[in-house]
Amino acid sequence: MNLDSAPRHFRSAFSLIEMLIVISIISIMATLVISSFSSASNDTRRVLGRQQQAALQNAVNAWVSATSVGNVPGSQKPASLEYARGIYNATGTPQARLLLVQGYLDAATFQHFSETTTNSAKVQTDALKKLNQYIDLPSWTYGSYPQVNLITEP
Numbered sequence: 001m002n003l004d005s006a007p008r009h010f011r012s013a014f015s016l017i018e019m020l021i022v023i024s025i026i027s028i029m030a031t032l033v034i035s036s037f038s039s040a041s042n043d044t045r046r047v048l049g050r051q052q053q054a055a056l057q058n059a060v061n062a063w064v065s066a067t068s069v070g071n072v073p074g075s076q077k078p079a080s081l082e083y084a085r086g087i088y089n090a091t092g093t094p095q096a097r098l099l100l101v102q103g104y105l106d107a108a109t110f111q112h113f114s115e116t117t118t119n120s121a122k123v124q125t126d127a128l129k130k131l132n133q134y135i136d137l138p139s140w141t142y143g144s145y146p147q148v149n150l151i152t153e154p
Contacts, residue, residue: 045127049150052125053135056113057148059104060097060137064088064146066104085140094137095120122151 122134
């Protein structure tokens with residue numbers, strides 16, 4: 001009997017179940033890859049938010065150092081932390097405090113902060129808005145140092 005002329009009962013192809021298993025495995029792998037990329041972008045925004053907070057804290061520290069030394073303008077009295085605290089707290093809002101320390105930020109950073117901040121109580125950037133976060137510059141309390149806080153909104 002010739003094997004070539006024998007009827008073929010079995011074809012060499014994938015069955016429907018095999019195809020469904022392969023498709024489900026590929027979709028699970030695709031889901032894992034996509035979720036890792038989306039969490040990576042959020043992690044990047046979080047790191048950027050912390051860097052922006054640190055840049056603003058450094059600017060506040062530099063402003064305090066510069067303001068609390070020398071003489072009080074129009075007086076022979078030496079400047080102090082109390083003098084700097086009075087000026088800082090007199091500004092009232094975080095946006096006004098941002099303007100107070102603008103000379104200690106590079107121009108591009110200050111411009112980015114000022115262009116994206118629309119609420120005087122919240123200093124924001126595009127990255128912070130996407131994470132529902134903002135930077136707060138609260139009043140400077142006695143016995144402490146001015147803080148720059150990164151706040152996450154609920």
